[in-house]
Amino acid sequence: MNDISRRDVFRHGATAAVLVATAAGFASLASSGATAGPGRVAAADPRDFEETYKGKKIKGEHDKDKGKHKVHINGKKLGVMQVELPVAPDSTATYTAVLSTLNHFDPVPLDEGNNRDGLKKLAKLAVDQLGDQELTHDADHPHP
Amino acid sequence: MGTRKSVAALTATEKSDFVAAVKALKAQTSGRNYDWFVRTHMTYFNAVNSHNYAHMSSSFLPWHRKFLLELENGLKAVNPAVNLPYWNWTANRSTTGAPFTSDFMGGNGSGGNGAVLSGPFAGSTRWRINVSATTSTSLRRAMTLRGSLPTTSDVDTVMGVSTYDVSPWGSSSGSGMRNRLEGGLTPNLHNRVHVWVGGHMAQVDSPNDPVFFLHHCNIDRLWSRWQTRWGFGTAQYLPGGGVANVVDVEEVLEPFGATVASTLDHRAGYTYA
Numbered sequence: 001m002n003d004i005s006r007r008d009v010f011r012h013g014a015t016a017a018v019l020v021a022t023a024a025g026f027a028s029l030a031s032s033g034a035t036a037g038p039g040r041v042a043a044a045d046p047r048d049f050e051e052t053y054k055g056k057k058i059k060g061e062h063d064k065d066k067g068k069h070k071v072h073i074n075g076k077k078l079g080v081m082q083v084e085l086p087v088a089p090d091s092t093a094t095y096t097a098v099l100s101t102l103n104h105f106d107p108v109p110l111d112e113g114n115n116r117d118g119l120k121k122l123a124k125l126a127v128d129q130l131g132d133q134e135l136t137h138d139a140d141h142p143h144p
Numbered sequence: 145m146g147t148r149k150s151v152a153a154l155t156a157t158e159k160s161d162f163v164a165a166v167k168a169l170k171a172q173t174s175g176r177n178y179d180w181f182v183r184t185h186m187t188y189f190n191a192v193n194s195h196n197y198a199h200m201s202s203s204f205l206p207w208h209r210k211f212l213l214e215l216e217n218g219l220k221a222v223n224p225a226v227n228l229p230y231w232n233w234t235a236n237r238s239t240t241g242a243p244f245t246s247d248f249m250g251g252n253g254s255g256g257n258g259a260v261l262s263g264p265f266a267g268s269t270r271w272r273i274n275v276s277a278t279t280s281t282s283l284r285r286a287m288t289l290r291g292s293l294p295t296t297s298d299v300d301t302v303m304g305v306s307t308y309d310v311s312p313w314g315s316s317s318g319s320g321m322r323n324r325l326e327g328g329l330t331p332n333l334h335n336r337v338h339v340w341v342g343g344h345m346a347q348v349d350s351p352n353d354p355v356f357f358l359h360h361c362n363i364d365r366l367w368s369r370w371q372t373r374w375g376f377g378t379a380q381y382l383p384g385g386g387v388a389n390v391v392d393v394e395e396v397l398e399p400f401g402a403t404v405a406s407t408l409d410h411r412a413g414y415t416y417a
């Protein structure tokens with residue numbers, strides 16, 4: 001599915017944007033690698049984030065290979081699922097999107113081009129949905 | 145045999161009987177009580193035994209048909225006169241009209257995304273949220289902030305698609321009736337209504353809002369309408385067999401222990417008015 005979606009991104013004319021994003025990605029990987037301490041396990045995805053939004057700490061880690069992205073809000077894990085959706089009726093081309101246990105019927109496009117901030121958008125949507133609430137342990141539903 | 149009516153056609157007694165039965169199922173302390181339905185929906189949102197039984201799959205419609213029947217049977221155990229009503233959102237499009245009246249489902253959340261303030265499900269002493277992805281113990285709604293309600297012409301478009309579903313039988317199916325009805329594909333009849341109601345209805349624990357069952361009853365009615373036009377037989381459900389990790393027509397829907405084929409012709413059990 002991941003390979004298919006990446007091919008489709010190219011097929012849909014986002015080639016230039018993807019290449020630019022990838023180049024920028026390598027650059028930031030190289031610089032973070034230079035300053036990283038010995039405890040560092042894996043190189044971060046350039047789209048990863050950790051910031052405060054509407055008073056809540058949002059943290060996102062991308063999993064480009066398997067699509068098992070991680071989002072935490074105030075330290076609690078939000079269940080995130082990556083899905084493939086058709087770009088149009090009667091087309092076999094698809095795009096990649098993410099949804100969460102709080103925004104379950106409202107997928108947000110995610111790629112390395114124009115939608116590179118898709119996971120952060122999803123985290124912010126979840127914060128909007130939460131309002132004065134916090135996540136429970138049931139927000140992290142089991143994944144296969 | 146039961147007749148499922150529109151929420152707009154219910155009498156005052158039918159409304160109060162329905163609410164009372166739902167509350168009795170909530171208060172039940174064992175078996176398939178109301179919170180069992182919330183928990184089951186959460187569990188089955190994901191793949192179970194490598195099958196997507198409930199969502200983003202061909203079996204979205206038969207799985208929810210069984211889910212509704214199970215709930216309706218639970219309500220009938222309390223009061224045999226109760227039938228599930230449906231919310232036809234192409235006709236009833238107001239946040240204050242049926243079903244969102246104070247004698248039935250109650251109204252919107254306070255301040256746009258807060259607790260429901262009116263009706264029998266307002267506040268945690270009347271209706272307590274026990275199983276949820278979020279900490280609120282009161283039912284929440286955020287109507288109209290996101291999403292939208294489908295129109296009659298959206299429904300007609302979906303009803304005119306003769307093929308039930310197409311490969312790969314999931315969210316990415318580029319054609320077929322099922323994905324257009326479920327919402328992976330435009331015009332999207334199901335997903336955006338969850339989003340339009342908002343609050344708990346937008347979450348994985350959406351059955352916490354009893355409106356869930358009225359919305360899904362309408363989805364089931366539309367499938368029934370499609371079946372009336374194109375056929376109730378097993379040949380009208382796809383895939384017919386041999387597709388790994390997809391519930392084929394003779395495969396069993398869990399946790400109900402019933403095959404898809406057994407759900408297709410519902411007319412001996414209930415009909416729609």
Ligand SMILES: [Cu+2]
Pocket residue numbers: 334338360
């Ligand atoms: Cu639904």
